Amino acid sequence: MKLYSYFRSSAAYRVRIAMALKGLEADLETVDLLAHGPLEDFREQVSPQGLVPALASDDDGLLVQSLAIIEYLEERYPEPALLPADRGARAYVRAIAQLIACDIHPLANLRVLRYLKRELKQDQATIDAWYRHWVVDGLTRLEAFVVANARHGAFIAGTDPTMADCLLVPQLFNARRLECDLSGAVRRSSPSMPDATRSSRSSERIPRPSPTRADRMAGACRESRLRREPYGSSGLRRSHSFLQRQNARRLPDARRLG
Structure with a gap:
């Protein structure tokens, strides 16, 4: 699977947290929402909405909207649960x-x-x-x-x-x-x-990126149009490591999304 994301998108951030809580990993690709060219390419080639997050699933096609993606992950990978049993x-x-x-x-x-x-x-x-x-x-x-x-x-x-x-x-x-x-x-x-x-x-x-780091990455993204997720993968690893320590009884080993 591939997760289309942007480092300052709170909607994409929601999905990255959900994946971290479930011990899941996916390929991350940044969509620069501040650059017209890359955003138009994303809209034409991947998602007509032109919004992130978008999750490209090998089995179920392109999934959009953060809550729908989180619910999808909950159904496909029910443990650890992000929705209570009651x-x-x-x-x-x-x-x-x-x-x-x-x-x-x-x-x-x-x-x-x-x-x-x-x-x-x-x-x-x-x-x-x-x-x-x-x-x-x-x-x-x-x-x-x-x-x-x-x-x-x-x-x-x-x-x-x-x-x-x-x-x-x-x-x-x-x-x-x-x-x-x-x-x-x-x-x-x-x-x-x-x-x-x-x-x-x-x-x-649930650890989050520090504001100063996010602001530095924002400037770098605008200047060099980085095509890699600035803090997504490292943020997932930090969150996953933290949650393994705090909730070892709940987290499975990291699973590769596919």
Whole structure:
């Protein structure tokens, strides 16, 4: 299998985390979303959507959309599970995932921000304010939902990582990278409650690329149009090694996707 990815795509990041949690590996190919030529080639030759992630499966063709890909991996490689056995718990995990993928991400993704800049002629300060408003608003609602359900523990949905964590980690990474005021969101949503979304420590237990490394790679990608995934494969290895140490009872040996 081949995973088409981009180092600053939170949607692609979700899939890489899911693969790491399951101990899976795949060939990684970067699609430079900032370069017109490579993006058009990807759209014409691989995926008409022109979006990442896309997973080329030897058996099942091209798979697109991060949640669909994660669900596919869950069905094909059920252990370790990213969805709980209990149907109510599964619905809860999917709700968190969709709160992020459907309510937060669409208002703050690259295509929307480009439209604000190019077609609507908004300055960068206004665009940044737009991004921060909707991310903080969404995470505030997510925090309230998590606190009300009181299912969080070591991870956002309990004692083990789930699909919800695969989506939470990239969203928090981008929120911090773009200096969103997450503490204010928490105070507004639950002033007397702990920060359940972040106190779950999902983003610490599932390692993420450091902001400074990501920013350095962003510049390198723009300057040299790197065709290799800047931190995808090493990020998978780091996550896999960490999770083997922390959850040895749950992780199998790394399996090559095919």
